Amino acid sequence: MAEILLPLPDPAATGMAHQAEHFPEGLMLDCGVQLAPISIAYRTYGNLSAGRDNAVLICHALTGDQYVAETHPVTGKPGWWEDVIGPGRVIDTEKFFVICANVLGGCMGSTGPKARRRDGVCWGPDFPPLTIRDMVRAQAMLIGRLGIAKLFAVLGGSMGGMQVLEWAATFPDRVVAAVPIAAAAYHSAQNIAFHEVGRQAILADPAFHAGRYADHGVVPARGLSVARMAAHITYLSADALTRKFGRRRQEGAEEEMFEVESYLRHQGSSFVRRFDANSYVAITRAMDAFDLAAEHDGQLGQAFRHTRVKFCVVSFTSDWLFPTLHSREIVRALNAAAADVSFVEITSDKGHDAFLLDEPAFHATLAGFLAGAWDRR
């Protein structure tokens, strides 16, 4: 098999400090555990206006992080939404103060399974079960600390879109505009199934040591790599895979294989350098548990009752992980709540990952909606 490279040193472990705010009082989680203290790592771009009214919060997806519009300190790659965020870009950092925080449960400086409890022991697999709402409450604490009473906009794709919905439902008076992209108000059975395959791959790796791998000085690199490979397929459309790779064979490899195989192996092995297996388990479980209607007596519309938030719901035609159907369910609930909502389905053959890629019609949609919401704020 392809050699799974050992992870690079963890920047946190090697003393690299992520910018973070610390909250000694912690946060009462939905599961009933008071998680304290907590730290929320974040990055900002642009300047907060004197009126403190130009803040835009970006919520990242499962394996994203706060390095949204700058070179990533571990991978050295561009920020995951640099196409969208920057001076003169769709989310113009000369106009907006952009904030992106690593989610609670994450592994890039926010409190998660890698963090130590008060007694000095790593949380590891005993990190309490998280919800998307917990992540959002932690972000709200950060926003408060930054002195922002109300966000102009909250945007995010995939799990980021779940957070956007939760922001609008939980803090309707603290958000002007909300843009859930390639998202859903609950995780489907198929999505749970794919996550479970990934978790089982991690748990099956003997290096996982029931989540106590740090005590053994190892990481479950092979299991995490397989989990990433399985997930990665779901982020792309069948057409995108055909266009990128078709049935071409890898040239010059020692072992004969298809290009798509080589690509997936690379995706897997590079992922393990930057992500923590316990975080992967915790965050996928939070996504699986997400069901916004269930938090509101089974009525999704109740989540948005009397809301004054302006919504723009975006989906992509070839996204089979969070298909347009799921966005339509959100729109239907918003309409039932008489909310201010636009819905745009972008024609794209790039699959779920389209929200991260260069999709001019999508970017034009974001720009147009934000400009309109700004004028009507």
Place this chain on the structure above:
Amino acid sequence: MAEILLPLPDPAATGMAHQAEHFPEGLMLDCGVQLAPISIAYRTYGNLSAGRDNAVLICHALTGDQYVAETHPVTGKPGWWEDVIGPGRVIDTEKFFVICANVLGGCMGSTGPKARRRDGVCWGPDFPPLTIRDMVRAQAMLIGRLGIAKLFAVLGGSMGGMQVLEWAATFPDRVVAAVPIAAAAYHSAQNIAFHEVGRQAILADPAFHAGRYADHGVVPARGLSVARMAAHITYLSADALTRKFGRRRQEGAEEEMFEVESYLRHQGSSFVRRFDANSYVAITRAMDAFDLAAEHDGQLGQAFRHTRVKFCVVSFTSDWLFPTLHSREIVRALNAAAADVSFVEITSDKGHDAFLLDEPAFHATLAGFLAGAWDRR
């Protein structure tokens, strides 16, 4: 994690004999290796007519086997196509002589990685690379041994459908009617990608021992189980998963989980009791390599030039692993070759596995086509 149960004793290893024909001369494989000797395990149902003109060959899918219309000797479950094959059924064993053989490379009695080479060593991971055409040539040897010059029909779904296409292309004078179901003339990039995830899960299992697990008295149960779980999701539609499981929680489990998680774990752990990991790797590689057009100068139509075989191509609307698009490509090539072809897309929300399930419109299609082909033979 859920306990992965140890596999039951392998019936072959414990002396259970599968009905088989033996060919000391072996078979020259597409890779250039003379594989000798070979055995082909098979089952038959019904009686061969005096005119030897009523033989129907059933080709099984990746993890299927020859026990198509009787209780499976390992699992104790009904044959995988008992709904279709039997007295008075769609493929009526009072009229037809039905044959089903375990594919070359398989693990239910046909020569595969579990078999021993002439020097007494298990083939294991060194089993030569197989093609779908190799499997079909081995079946043709069996059919010859059974004294059948021409099959009335060849039918199969998924990888079985690939074999049906290869039968028609390689032995056009030995087949009256061909029914490729939920199949394709080549494996797509997405399909290769899913197979690669499964293989990497197997290879990542330390019990795999680079394929020499038998020498260590173990089986890579966890890796094979994860491979099965990932594959199983692709056999069902998102709608079918929602209908079967939705977001229901498992009742009474020690560990809180969704029903779909519990179901997948069961699929994984029960699979390892009956299947060999090296076979899984070898057969998935054969499927990935399948590209019928490439065998005919890149022209799929050339594969069927001047054919007199009567075709019935069947697809299912919700099959995203072998979507209707791929069946249409087969039909287009058959039309270009002026072949006798019917094409039926069955409306079903059951996904790829629909061909194994109770789908009345599908069964009516098979019955109607076979009756017509019989009358026109």
